[in-house]
Amino acid sequence: xxxxxxxxxxxxxxEAETVTLSCTYDTSESDYYLFxxxxxxxxxxxxxxxxxxxxxxxxxxxxxxxxxQKAAKSFSLKISDSQLGDAAMYFCAYRGExxxxxxxFGEGTQLTVNP
Amino acid sequence: NAGVTQTPKFRILKIGQSMTLQCTQDMNxxxxxxxxQDPGMGLKLIYYSVGAGITDKGEVPNGYxxxxxxxxxxxxxxxxxxxxxxxxxxxxxxxxxxxxxxxGYTFGSGTRLTVV
Numbered sequence: 001x002x003x004x005x006x007x008x009x010x011x012x013x014x015e016a017e018t019v020t021l022s023c024t025y026d027t028s029e030s031d032y033y034l035f036x037x038x039x040x041x042x043x044x045x046x047x048x049x050x051x052x053x054x055x056x057x058x059x060x061x062x063x064x065x066x067x068x069q070k071a072a073k074s075f076s077l078k079i080s081d082s083q084l085g086d087a088a089m090y091f092c093a094y095r096g097e098x099x100x101x102x103x104x105f106g107e108g109t110q111l112t113v114n115p
Numbered sequence: 116n117a118g119v120t121q122t123p124k125f126r127i128l129k130i131g132q133s134m135t136l137q138c139t140q141d142m143n144x145x146x147x148x149x150x151x152q153d154p155g156m157g158l159k160l161i162y163y164s165v166g167a168g169i170t171d172k173g174e175v176p177n178g179y180x181x182x183x184x185x186x187x188x189x190x191x192x193x194x195x196x197x198x199x200x201x202x203x204x205x206x207x208x209x210x211x212x213x214x215x216x217x218x219g220y221t222f223g224s225g226t227r228l229t230v231v
Contacts, residue, residue: 043203043225045207102160
């Protein structure tokens with residue numbers, strides 16, 4: 001079974017600074033997708049960024065980028081120029097190609113942005 | 116508005132009571148999922164469905180049942196509620212094989228359930 005581990009329960013960053021959230025995963029599959037979701041206090045699940053395992057190029061979405069290391073099974077999220085609105089719980093998630101393409105989530109990292 | 120609709124948003128149950136959490140999507144998505152999120156934790160899969168009439172267990176199915184009689188609806192049934200089922204429940208859906216599917220899933224806004 002696939003597992004996703006986020007080793008940082010809490011992180012904090014100063015406004016306008018850069019922060020990196022860590023995620024590792026375990027799988028025996030060769031084709032899969034990785035996601036970062038943001039969950040603000042409203043509980044809404046918001047897709048931040050995704051990465052296809054077959055792509056070597058790291059995904060980027062505006063101020064959000066990932067460092068995908070397939071051999072190391074690592075998928076970290078970098079947030080540049082942090083804004084107060086970035087404060088939220090961040091979840092790393094894995095999707096394989098079996099078992100209904102379910103999402104497997106990590107335990108989450110609570111990000112605080114200090115003004 | 117198109118999306119995943121969950122009802123109710125909040126509910127308090129007494130131990131031993133039963134209830135059904137409703138989930139409806141109007142995007143003609145094939146796959147639907149039920150997750151639970153305990154306080155300060157990640158989401159864990161309860162049940163999922165790959166199409167009408169087909170359901171399967173996830174990581175934490177005990178104490179729950181589901182049905183999928185139509186593409187749109189995927190209700191989650193709690194029988195004999197227990198305090199351990201106090202959680203936030205999320206329903207989600209996605210297409211089978213489209214580029215949109217690769218962008219992830221559409222989530223409902225969640226149901227906060229408390230069992231006392």
